[in-house]
Each structure stands twice: as structure tokens, then as C-alpha cells.
Amino acid sequence: MSEKKSDQRADQAFLATASHEIRTPLNGILGTVSLLLETELNPSQREYASAIRNSGERLLDLLNNVLDFARLDSGSIDLSNEVFRPSALAREVVELLASRAHSRGLDIALRCRVERSLTLNGDSGKTRQILFNLVGNALKFTESGSILVDLDYQDEALCLDVYDTGPGISDDDQKSLFEAFQQVSHEDAQKDGGVGLGLAIVRRICDAMSGDISISSQIGVGTCFRVRLPLPQVAPREPLPANDSIEGRIVLVGLPTGTALSASATLAQVGATVINMLPPHAALRTKAKLFLANADLPERTLRALCEIAPTLIVLRHEDRAEMPRFRTFGAAGWLVRPLRAASVIERAGLAVAGGKSNETETPETGSGHILIADDNPINGLIARRALESSGFAVTVASTGREALDAVEQISPDLILMDLRMPIMDGFEATKRLRASGNKTPVIAVSAEMNPEIEKRARLVGANGVAAKPLEAEALRQLAFKWIDLPSQAGAA
Numbered sequence: 473m474s475e476k477k478s479d480q481r482a483d484q485a486f487l488a489t490a491s492h493e494i495r496t497p498l499n500g501i502l503g504t505v506s507l508l509l510e511t512e513l514n515p516s517q518r519e520y521a522s523a524i525r526n527s528g529e530r531l532l533d534l535l536n537n538v539l540d541f542a543r544l545d546s547g548s549i550d551l552s553n554e555v556f557r558p559s560a561l562a563r564e565v566v567e568l569l570a571s572r573a574h575s576r577g578l579d580i581a582l583r584c585r586v587e588r589s590l591t592l593n594g595d596s597g598k599t600r601q602i603l604f605n606l607v608g609n610a611l612k613f614t615e616s617g618s619i620l621v622d623l624d625y626q627d628e629a630l631c632l633d634v635y636d637t638g639p640g641i642s643d644d645d646q647k648s649l650f651e652a653f654q655q656v657s658h659e660d661a662q663k664d665g666g667v668g669l670g671l672a673i674v675r676r677i678c679d680a681m682s683g684d685i686s687i688s689s690q691i692g693v694g695t696c697f698r699v700r701l702p703l704p705q706v707a708p709r710e711p712l713p714a715n716d717s718i719e720g721r722i723v724l725v726g727l728p729t730g731t732a733l734s735a736s737a738t739l740a741q742v743g744a745t746v747i748n749m750l751p752p753h754a755a756l757r758t759k760a761k762l763f764l765a766n767a768d769l770p771e772r773t774l775r776a777l778c779e780i781a782p783t784l785i786v787l788r789h790e791d792r793a794e795m796p797r798f799r800t801f802g803a804a805g806w807l808v809r810p811l812r813a814a815s816v817i818e819r820a821g822l823a824v825a826g827g828k829s830n831e832t833e834t835p836e837t838g839s840g841h842i843l844i845a846d847d848n849p850i851n852g853l854i855a856r857r858a859l860e861s862s863g864f865a866v867t868v869a870s871t872g873r874e875a876l877d878a879v880e881q882i883s884p885d886l887i888l889m890d891l892r893m894p895i896m897d898g899f900e901a902t903k904r905l906r907a908s909g910n911k912t913p914v915i916a917v918s919a920e921m922n923p924e925i926e927k928r929a930r931l932v933g934a935n936g937v938a939a940k941p942l943e944a945e946a947l948r949q950l951a952f953k954w955i956d957l958p959s960q961a962g963a964a
Contacts, residue, residue, distance in 0.1 A: 559623060561596055583622050610695075619730060634696065634699075650674075742821075762783070767786060839863060841882055842888065842951060858947045871894055872889075902929070914933065917940060
């Protein structure tokens with residue numbers, strides 16, 4: 473028996489090392505392509521670059537799934553117990569995958585049917601892995617429309633529904649869907665580029681957590697995966713402040729389906745009457761205290777809405793530079809999708825009361841100094857270029873020891889800490905940083921993402937964990953979140 477365990481550990485070590493060595497150049501390829509796609513390219517060049525990115529993402533997903541499956545297949549699954557807020561966990565997953573969804577023209581949103589203060593006890597890392605795999609799977613097969621994560625808590629169990637507007641799955645194909653190395657069809661195998669491990673991994677984790685997963689689907693309409701995890705509710709460590717009620721009619725105009733459902737649930741919880749108006753021009757004949765309008769609506773429609781009632785423009789984070797133009801229309805403010813419940817309530821309440829957001833527009837340029845600790849020069853170059861183009865000052869260190877020295881010299885506003893580096897890794901560097909009393913936000917960055925690594929990173933003092941490769945836009949969002957928008961850093 474001991475010899476078998478030794479062989480399993482050796483296999484795990486080989487897989488971890490090999491996958492890391494493969495991921496490193498792959499992350500460089502994906503990061504460089506993300507920068508390339510932000511430059512001026514002719515249509516053919518953009519098509520070729522997009523093809524490289526799509527193929528690279530498929531290969532990265534394959535590597536992640538193979539390693540996760542091998543880890544789960546090697547023995548029993550160890551579960552941990554942490555206190556966590558499921559609304560914050562789900563929001564992090566949706567926001568992490570938002571740039572991928574938006575680059576494909578898809579809407580992605582979170583609808584929270586519980587109070588944001590709901591706090592549970594259980595394995596948050598594996599819960600996050602389940603949700604990440606399901607949303608990632610939906611992104612692979614959905615070509616148009618929306619992906620919606622629905623969060624609820626019933627009968628002492630966390631319920632997670634992931635809806636998509638993909639092609640749907642037949643009853644016969646659903647029977648083998650959760651078996652390893654199974655794809656729905658030959659066409660889907662070609663589209664996915666994977667080997668059918670993602671859902672098998674989800675099933676194994678659900679079983680280990682005494683939960684279950686089910687599916688409902690209709691061909692040509694879409695699919696819903698439902699996960700139910702028995703997790704006990706506990707009293708929150710720090711109760712969230714109560715929200716003021718918002719009375720009156722709020723009209724949603726032209727919002728994508730997932731975003732409209734997300735906004736409706738949030739606003740209904742604080743007492744508002746919410747109407748989703750279709751077609752959009754019908755809203756011009758509607759009395760409302762507030763409009764939430766899609767930034768993609770015609771300029772003429774947006775100007776007319778702003779003249780009728782206070783209007784919040786709903787846009788993607790990638791389109792934040794457009795906000796000054798919407799201000800000229802008379803807009804009362806803005807909301808970035810995927811929507812955050814706290815931001816929706818705060819800004820809707822302010823607009824209904826006749827006020828305007830203190831943030832006159834989304835920042836177009838950043839301020840502050842960011843320290844990047846990464847031993848791979850290509851990764852460092854990609855991150856530097858992406859962040860400097862948004863106005864941040866950047867310093868790059870190649871080891872944990874160099875990172876600690878740099879902290880003393882430059883006093884950074886944010887540290888992006890790679891966890892695997894020579895001489896001193898990111899775990900030890902973060903631990904020493906916290907031991908010295910330094911409270912600079914640290915985001916641990918790793919190509920190998922699993923609940924165990926995330927737990928280790930947070931135990932040594934990391935404020936958050938991000939998975940490589942970080943695209944240029946994702947890097948900027950991370951920087952704005954922790955430097956320019958500190959008030960939103962913990963909002964759910």
C-alpha cells in the first residue's frame with residue numbers, strides 16, 4: 473500500500489512539474505496575443521491572432537483539467553472548513569471570466585436570491601472550483617446570448633444554477649455527460665478541444681461534499697446545470713451595513729438578458745418595482761423614477777431617456793472610456809457589468825434621490841506604483857506593458873527576495889506575486905512581508921490553480937488569488953480594483 477502511495481505522489485509531482493513547464497511559455501503566448509489584439513490590425517491579422525488565443529485557451533483548459541483529474545483520481549478528496557460568503561465567491565468567479573465572455577460577445581451575470589450577508593461554513597475553494605468549471609464549460613459551447621449564475625440557499629443547502637443559451641443537450645447524451653473522457657458529440661469535441669474531464673471533476677467534488685449535480689436542457693434553447701451543496705449557515709463575522717429601501721418604478725432598457733435578471737433581483741430586494749422594457753423605444757412612453765439603459769442603445773434613445781428621468785448607463789468595463797460621452801447626454805452615472813449588487817443599490821438609490829455619483833466617470837488612466845514579482849521575463853514584460861499603458865508605474869522583480877527589497881525602496885500600492893519563483897517563492901515572500909507588518913495588498917498569481925494553492929496563499933497573507941494567464945484587460949481591472957477603486961474592492 474505504501475509503495476502505491478509513493479507511486480501516486482511521484483506521478484503527481486511529475487504532472488505538476490510538467491504542467492508548470494508547459495504553462496509558462498503558453499502563458500507568454502496568450503499574454504502577448506492579448507496585447508497584440510489591442511493594437512491596430514487588419515481583419516486577417518485580427519482573425520489569425522484570435523485563432524491563436526482561442527487555441528491557447530483550449531490547451532490551457534486541457535492542462536488544468538488533466539492535472540485536476542489526476543489529483544482527484546489519486547485518492548480521497550480532503551475537505552476544509554472555512555467561513556465564507558457565497559455571494560462574494562460567485563461574484564469573483566463571474567468577474568474573473570467576464571473578459572473572456574465579453575471578448576466573445578456574450579453577456580455574463582450573477583443573480584443572487586439571498587441576502588449578501590449570508591455566510592456559510594464549508595470548503596470555499598472547492599465550491600469555487602465547481603462554479604468555475606461550470607461557467608467555463610458554458611463559455612465553451614455558447615456562441616451567442618447570456619450565461620447566468622443563479623445563487624440561492626434552500627433547506628440548509630447552497631444551490632448554484634448555471635444557465636446558458638447554448639445549443640442544448642439531448643436526453644440520450646445527458647446520460648454519459650459526467651463520465652470522464654466523454655464528449656456530447658464529435659462536433660462538440662472538435663469545438664471544445666478538450667477530453668471531457670471538466671464535468672467529471674465537478675461530479676467528483678460534489679460527491680465528496682455530499683452534494684449533487686443535475687442537468688436540464690432543451691435542444692436549441694440552452695442548458696442549466698444545478699449544484700446543491702449541504703453547507704451550514706453561520707453568523708457573519710462582520711455584518712454588512714443595511715441597505716436603504718428604494719421606492720418607485722425602475723425601468724431596465726435594452727439590457728442583455730442575464731444582466732437584466734441580475735439587476736431585477738438586486739433592486740427587488742430593496743423594495744423597488746422593476747420593469748424590463750422591450751422593445752427599448754417603448755420606455756420613452758413610460759413613467760419611471762430611474763432608467764438602467766444599455767450603453768449599446770442608439771445615441772438618440774439614450775439622450776431621450778436622460779431627459780425623461782435619471783438614467784444610469786450600463787456598460788462593460790472594457791468600454792469605460794466612453795463614460796465622458798454619456799455624461800454629455802445628461803446621464804446620472806454608470807454601472808459596469810457584470811453588475812455588483814452593492815454598486816447597483818448605492819448608485820440607483822443616489823440617482824433616485826436626485827444625486828450624482830462622486831465618481832464622475834470611470835478612470836481612463838491609473839495612478840500608483842505596482843510591483844510585479846515574476847521570474848519569467850516574458851510574463852513581466854506583458855504585465856508591464858499592459859499596466860503602463862493605463863498610467864501605472866511598474867517595477868518588476870524576478871525572485872521573492874528581490875520583491876522584498878523592492879518593497880522597501882518603492883513602497884508599492886499593489887503587489888502581484890507569482891507563487892513559483894527561484895531563491896524565494898511567493899509564499900515565503902508574502903509570509904515575510906506580513907511578518908514585517910507591511911499591509912500592501914498582495915495578489916497571489918499562479919499558473920496552477922486549485923483550492924489547496926489558494927488556501928496556502930491566503931494563509932500567508934495574500935488578499936486575493938488570480939490565475940495565469942492574466943490578459944491585459946484583466947490586469948488593468950485588477951489594478952483599478954485594488955488601487956483606484958478601493959471602496960469596491962470588497963463589495964459584493
